[in-house]
Amino acid sequence: xxxxxxDPREAWKPxxxxxxxxxxxxxxxxRAGWAARPDEVARAVNEGLPVTLRRLFPxxxxxxxxxxxxxRADERILELQRLKRSAPTVEDRRAYDREENALEAxxxxxxxxxxxQAATDPARSAYEKWLLFLSDVYVVSxxxxxxxxxxxxxxxxxxxxxxxxxxxxxKAVSRxxxxxxxxxxxxxxxxxxxxxxxxxxxxxxxxxxxxYTEDDIKQAARAFTGYRHNREGFRLSExxxxxAEKNIFGxxxxxxxxxxxxxxxxxxxxxxxxxxxxxRFYLSDQPLSHEFFAPLGDAWRASGFDLxxxxxxxxxxxxxxxxxxxxxxxxxxxxxxLGLVQDLGLDVIPLERTTLQPLRQMGQQLFRPxxxxxxxxxxxxxxxxxxxxxxxLARTLCSPFDEERLNADERLEIEVARDAGxxxxxxxxxxxxxxxxLGPRGIADRLCDFFxxxxxxxxxxxxxVDYLEAAPDAAAFEDRxxxxxxxxxxSPEYQLC
Amino acid sequence: MHPILPSTxxxxxxxxxxxxxxxxxxxxxxxxxxxxxxAAPRPEKDRRILVLVQLAGGNDGLNxxxxxxxxxxxxxxxxxxxxxxxxxxxDDHLGLHPSMAPLHAxxxxxxxxxxxxxxxxxxxxxxxxxxxxxxxxxASDESLSSGWIGRYLDxxxxxxxxxxxxxxxxxxxxxxxxxxxxxxxxGVPHNTxxxxxxxxxxxxxxxxxxxxxxxxxxxLAAHAGQDHDETANHAFLRATLMDSLVxxxxxxxxxxxxxxxxxxxxxxxxxxxxxxxxxxAAGLSTRVYFVSLGGFDTHAGQLNSHANLLRQLSDGLAxxxxxxxxxxxxxxxxxxxxxxxxxRPNENESAGTDHGTAAPLFVMGQKITGPLHGTAPxxxxxxxADLTFSTDFRSVYATVLDRWLETPAxxxxxxxxxxxxxxx
Numbered sequence: 001x002x003x004x005x006x007d008p009r010e011a012w013k014p015x016x017x018x019x020x021x022x023x024x025x026x027x028x029x030x031r032a033g034w035a036a037r038p039d040e041v042a043r044a045v046n047e048g049l050p051v052t053l054r055r056l057f058p059x060x061x062x063x064x065x066x067x068x069x070x071x072r073a074d075e076r077i078l079e080l081q082r083l084k085r086s087a088p089t090v091e092d093r094r095a096y097d098r099e100e101n102a103l104e105a106x107x108x109x110x111x112x113x114x115x116x117q118a119a120t121d122p123a124r125s126a127y128e129k130w131l132l133f134l135s136d137v138y139v140v141s142x143x144x145x146x147x148x149x150x151x152x153x154x155x156x157x158x159x160x161x162x163x164x165x166x167x168x169x170x171k172a173v174s175r176x177x178x179x180x181x182x183x184x185x186x187x188x189x190x191x192x193x194x195x196x197x198x199x200x201x202x203x204x205x206x207x208x209x210x211x212y213t214e215d216d217i218k219q220a221a222r223a224f225t226g227y228r229h230n231r232e233g234f235r236l237s238e239x240x241x242x243x244a245e246k247n248i249f250g251x252x253x254x255x256x257x258x259x260x261x262x263x264x265x266x267x268x269x270x271x272x273x274x275x276x277x278x279x280r281f282y283l284s285d286q287p288l289s290h291e292f293f294a295p296l297g298d299a300w301r302a303s304g305f306d307l308x309x310x311x312x313x314x315x316x317x318x319x320x321x322x323x324x325x326x327x328x329x330x331x332x333x334x335x336x337x338l339g340l341v342q343d344l345g346l347d348v349i350p351l352e353r354t355t356l357q358p359l360r361q362m363g364q365q366l367f368r369p370x371x372x373x374x375x376x377x378x379x380x381x382x383x384x385x386x387x388x389x390x391x392x393l394a395r396t397l398c399s400p401f402d403e404e405r406l407n408a409d410e411r412l413e414i415e416v417a418r419d420a421g422x423x424x425x426x427x428x429x430x431x432x433x434x435x436x437x438l439g440p441r442g443i444a445d446r447l448c449d450f451f452x453x454x455x456x457x458x459x460x461x462x463x464x465v466d467y468l469e470a471a472p473d474a475a476a477f478e479d480r481x482x483x484x485x486x487x488x489x490x491s492p493e494y495q496l497c
Numbered sequence: 498m499h500p501i502l503p504s505t506x507x508x509x510x511x512x513x514x515x516x517x518x519x520x521x522x523x524x525x526x527x528x529x530x531x532x533x534x535x536a537a538p539r540p541e542k543d544r545r546i547l548v549l550v551q552l553a554g555g556n557d558g559l560n561x562x563x564x565x566x567x568x569x570x571x572x573x574x575x576x577x578x579x580x581x582x583x584x585x586x587x588d589d590h591l592g593l594h595p596s597m598a599p600l601h602a603x604x605x606x607x608x609x610x611x612x613x614x615x616x617x618x619x620x621x622x623x624x625x626x627x628x629x630x631x632x633x634x635x636a637s638d639e640s641l642s643s644g645w646i647g648r649y650l651d652x653x654x655x656x657x658x659x660x661x662x663x664x665x666x667x668x669x670x671x672x673x674x675x676x677x678x679x680x681x682x683x684g685v686p687h688n689t690x691x692x693x694x695x696x697x698x699x700x701x702x703x704x705x706x707x708x709x710x711x712x713x714x715x716x717l718a719a720h721a722g723q724d725h726d727e728t729a730n731h732a733f734l735r736a737t738l739m740d741s742l743v744x745x746x747x748x749x750x751x752x753x754x755x756x757x758x759x760x761x762x763x764x765x766x767x768x769x770x771x772x773x774x775x776x777x778a779a780g781l782s783t784r785v786y787f788v789s790l791g792g793f794d795t796h797a798g799q800l801n802s803h804a805n806l807l808r809q810l811s812d813g814l815a816x817x818x819x820x821x822x823x824x825x826x827x828x829x830x831x832x833x834x835x836x837x838x839x840x841r842p843n844e845n846e847s848a849g850t851d852h853g854t855a856a857p858l859f860v861m862g863q864k865i866t867g868p869l870h871g872t873a874p875x876x877x878x879x880x881x882a883d884l885t886f887s888t889d890f891r892s893v894y895a896t897v898l899d900r901w902l903e904t905p906a907x908x909x910x911x912x913x914x915x916x917x918x919x920x921x
Binding site for chain 1: 553622623624625626672677689690691705706708709710712713714715716717718719720721723725728729730731733734735737738740741744796797845846847851
């Protein structure tokens with residue numbers, strides 16, 4: 001447990017300006033975003049911590065346009081649904097079903113690519129990662145929802161409310177069509193309230209287990225009855241909504257869903273629940289004590305549960321930069337992938353095979369968390385097969401892009417990306433050649449200092465230098481420079497941040 | 498830390514006999530040799546292997562082992578109750594779900610047992626908490642950090658030569674799921690291996706990676722001038738990498754060469770079992786396998802989806818058992834299903850069922866004695882009330898640990914639990 005050396009009363013105070021330096025800037029950029037590129041580190045050091053944080057978590061968060069593909073697919077899906085209703089045979093209907101499923105899957109992939117592309121932009125990395133975090137709290141899964149359009153809208157709802165207040169975010173999410181489907185609100189009615197959403201609202205979204213009773217859930221479920229959606233979005237079905245009195249957390253009233261969310265945030269546990277989830281996502285996979293978060297929770301409650309205030313305080317605190325929390329956190333697969341792309345200065349390859357499939361093999365499929373709790377993370381990311389997938393990815397991104405292997409569809413995708421100015425898919429021979437000019441010692445230092453978190457021991461550097469110096473000629477040296485880079489990115493140390 | 502060396506002791510000895518000078522370049526070798534002279538590999542016929550099958554999401558027990566003759570059952574479930582004419586009869590009261598014909602046949606042959614109405618006191622209806630309770634074998638109100646399989650492995654490793662200790666470089670436990678099951682977590686780290694369909698073993702030169710991962714005094718300092726302390730996560734990553742470098746070459750080879758002696762259906766679940774059978778047949782000393790089938794959280798419109806899931810379960814398990822039998826391995830393998838909870842006896846208004854409590858589970862193997870164990874749940878219930886369990890899940894574990902894995906069950910479970918009759 002790393003906490004004992006930190007007094008909770010001191011932990012959440014702002015980091016003294018004098019302490020800010022490039023080591024801490026690298027830590028911030030890797031934890032709040034994906035990687036610490038030298039130009040970004042220099043800029044953060046220069047600007048100071050408060051300015052940097054206000055830039056990473058801006059007043060007006062960046063938008064993400066609905067991918068054109070989603071709009072086109074959605075039109076065709078509507079048409080297919082009409083066709084299905086008038087289909088003469090079961091076989092015809094099945095064919096329409098198949099097309100619809102394929103379109104949905106392709107749309108989900110397209111959204112995943114668009115999000116990954118946006119997230120690689122250093123100017124938006126921190127906010128996109130914040131959305132990944134919030135979507136890991138307010139979980140929905142494409143596996144159940146089956147509509148890419150609704151997943152996109154769910155993320156858009158979180159995006160628009162991600163730096164407002166937490167109760168407003170929770171209320172917006174309770175109206176998200178994807179959430180209404182995912183936790184069965186669409187089947188919950190006055191006569192038959194479904195408890196799924198109410199349970200997760202308390203257990204996983206706002207309070208945590210042990211801070212409510214089974215009866216609170218039953219009563220709260222009644223308040224969320226009648227939540228429905230149509231093509232325009234949320235609607236309340238008055239007929240199905242229970243307007244009668246409820247008794248929740250010992251208070252009686254004709255509460256509706258929004259009231260229940262306000263009641264939840266009035267509970268003491270709400271002030272530390274999200275900060276603790278943040279710590280689990282950004283700081284440490286070791287559970288930290290409730291007391292440790294109490295001062296942060298108090299300040300957050302006092303701010304009216306303002307999420308931007310929470311980010312500024314959390315990422316600007318003494319605790320966030322404490323040595324115990326540095327170079328010790330295991331990167332998620334998405335972090336590992338986007339970290340590689342940023343560290344190597346690459347563009348996202350717009351091919352399932354080289355981008356989305358590796359994410360799946362590493363254990364994290366975007367929009368498909370394993371269950372409503374989301375990804376647990378930490379050491380659970382790591383086993384021999386997920387490590388093998390990480391190694392394979394590092395190898396792919398550091399090897400020449402093999403266009404011979406592409407099929408016609410893939411070639412087209414690559415052409416489209418190139419036309420849009422994205423053409424650096426892997427580390428090419430030219431860049432490796434430029435790299436060899438540094439010599440064995442220079443290459444080893446560059447790899448360790450740019451890519452690895454903290455400062456690595458001399459044994460690590462010595463292994464690289466020995467390996468590079470053993471090259472018999474220039475061609476072999478070039479090959480070894482590439483392999484050394486791959487090895488560093490595969491090594492246990494690069495899995496940490 | 499496992500050295501990079503031939504992947505089994507036997508392979509090592511074979512290479513050694515051919516005179517390959519492995520000792521010349523491995524600083525690990527002397528210790529390795531000493532270990533190998535102390536304990537020769539156990540003959541393969543002595544193995545006792547446990548295959549855990551997780552039904553993730555909470556399996557609806559009443560529609561799995563169906564009390565078709567009880568009018569209360571039909572009253573509880575006006576639209577989703579299964580009819581007497583459809584179920585696969587076990588006796589005058591109970592029948593299996595119609596899509597489980599292959600498991601029904603195994604039950605009649607005496608190779609499948611049903612443990613009825615399994616649960617625990619003060620049931621928790623959260624997926625995560627209840628899964629955690631099952632996987633850590635804890636009481637509802639206690640929190641344990643280690644899993645029951647992990648504690649079994651702890652125990653096996655503590656005593657030299659104790660059964661259950663896998664040979665060098667062979668995983669103690671293998672799971673076919675993206676995440677490591679909580680069951681596997683021990684007081685000390687164990688060599689567990691995650692097998693995924695289509696995982697590709699690396700083929701390039703890994704010598705530099707081996708050297709970096711195995712260097713002494715590895716560490717990362719927070720900043721210049723600090724000590725290079727190795728954090729727990731760092732040590733964990735290094736150990737996992739070293740283990741996997743060894744294991745992956747060997748396991749991939751086995752799966753590539755696997756020739757099943759039964760036809761497996763398509764789908765990830767059956768294919769996972771197919772690979773497990775291949776690994777068992779190859780003689781790995783691994784004692785525990787974990788396979789997961791998800792989707793049992795049937796809150797709405799469950800008739801079709803549940804039938805489909807049970808068909809996958811039944812077809813997959815039956816193919817697996819047939820394969821093991823054909824290879825003469827069925828006396829070495831016990832398979833057991835579990836799910837975090839059963840579902841509410843009353844169907845809900847969406848033709849589904851909500852989170853409940855107790856449910857039956859299956860045990861499968863040549864050594865199973867008797868078809869039905871424990872007692873069926875009482876359906877004399879208040880509206881929307883839950884079942885009251887009659888067999889504690891830790892009794893199932895105690896029976897498996899004691900009579901199958903031959904290990905001090907009470908020590909591992911921290912308390913004495915009654916043994917059940919499905920194993921003699």
